Amino acid sequence: MNDAAAQRGLRVGMVLADARAMYPSLDARDVKPDADLHLLETIADWCDRYTPLVGIDAPDGLYLDISGCAHLFGGEDTMRGDLCRRLAQQGFHARAAIAPSASGAYALARYSEVTNASNRNLRALLLPLPLAALRIGPGIVAGLAESGLKFIGDIADLPRAPLAARFGPQLIRNLDRALNHEDETIVPRLPLPSYIVERRFPEPVAREEDVLGTITHLADELARAMERHGDGARLLQAALFRTDGKVQRIEIGTGEPLRDPVRMSRLFDDRLAILADEYDPGFGFDVIRLSALSTARLDPVQSGLSGRDDTAELAHLIDRFSTRFGAARVQRLVENDTHIPEFATRVVAAQAVRQMSASLPPQESCLQDSLLPIRPIRLFEYPEPVSEPVAEVPDGPPVRFRWRQMLHEIVHAEGPERIAMEWWRDNADAVPARDYFRVESRAGTRMWLYRQGLYGESDEPPRWYVHGLFA
Secondary structure (H helix, E strand, O other): OOHHHHHOOOOOOOOHHHHHHHOOOOOOOOOOHHHHHHHHHHHHHHHOOOOOOEEEEOOOEEEEOOOOOHHHHOOHHHHHHHHHHHHHHOOOOOOOOEOOOHHHHHHHHHHOOOOEOOOOOHHHHHOOOEHHHHOOOHHHHHHHHHOOOOEHHHHHOOOHHHHHHHHOHHHHHHHHHHOOOOOOOOOOOOOOOOEEEEEEEEEEEOOHHHHHHHHHHHHHHHHHHHHHHOEEEEEEEEEEEEOOOOEEEEEEEEEEEEOOHHHHHHHHHHHHHHOOOOOOOOOOEEEEEEEEEEEEEOOOOOOOOOOOOOHHHHHHHHHHHHHHHOHHHOEEEEEOOOOOHHHOEEEEEHHHHHHHHHHOOHHHOOOOOOOOOOOOOEEEEEEEEOEEEEEOOOOOOEEEEEEOOEEEEEEEEEEEEEEOOOOOOOOOOOOOOEEEEEEEEOOOOEEEEEEEOOOOOOOOOOEEEEEEEOO
16 A cells, blocks of 8 residues: 555555456555565665675565664765655655664564664653554564553563463564564565675666676785685675666676686686676666675695696686586596496586585595506497397307407407496396496497496396497
């Protein structure tokens, strides 16, 4: 219900037919809670320009923790006035109040004309307000009214135990929170950044070159802040606040802790190149913020004297590819703790591999043991069956067989290497034992060949497959 309807005597909760009887031309529309919540979240995004600690109080309220932020805007009253003025320019009617407690600010914003309270006068300002300002259910408000208790001052000094026994402990808890006798935390809708720097402009900037230049300067400030604490960024976010209220957020992930401002700005340059069509400055950005959402320890490392260390360059290359094409599209193979060839490796994001290797001690590096049997360069996704195998002895390798419609005569063979399924797997995943051979044909083709099954195990003879090719 808007203000015009309220001035004509309508109220929330009226039957629509009664309201139309009073005003036949009443404009009524179906409520859309999801759309209202989306709008509230959009306004919360915009309020991030004042503080990163913004919580949602659905269906129509927001909490802003402005501790330590008000001086950046000329004081608490100036900050509140700027917020309400900007929202009014966007077409919103907003009421805001500042108080030492979140519940106290809620009560003042909705039921009082006072917009700023301190610890000294908070109690005096809340006592004249109706009990509904404590956010208790209408049933409790009605029950208290029957006892002649209609205002906060009527219950503030009453014994707590009888009130809690009759109306529940929530009444006492909400009263203590409003009076700032009990701590009340605001749950921010977005994670609090570990490090944050921002730049505000008296005149909005719109050119991409100006945005990138600002991000470069902010990256240098962010790097100095992280260096003082020995940290490096794992997840970076650039928030671009448009003058019309829209906020664009660009996130960049890194495989290793990053503190180099040149490389940070280069990653955002690559990302903006991908988002060229989505990058819409509108009437310009008046605030640009750079945050490190996730960090990790980054201690100084002594550079080697024997040669060039390309580890950092490789990590930056992976980050750039991941930024341009998406982290899920830049992949690497990592080892699984199994000796079954099909399951011995898995595909993961390359940045995740860098993170995993950085968290492992040096003795747990994933280097292949030189004593293990040689594996083929190319492993087929599915083993390919062969036909017409002929072996000199039943347990030995074939001397010739047909594969891909070609007859291969074997001149060299090594093996067997027996690989069996792990004992802890159930029968559904079980695979018969395999005897692998490394063979070379007369034409020079080197193959990884295996026999599935053993002679005498079943009525069916073992079958042969080609599982991979060597270089």
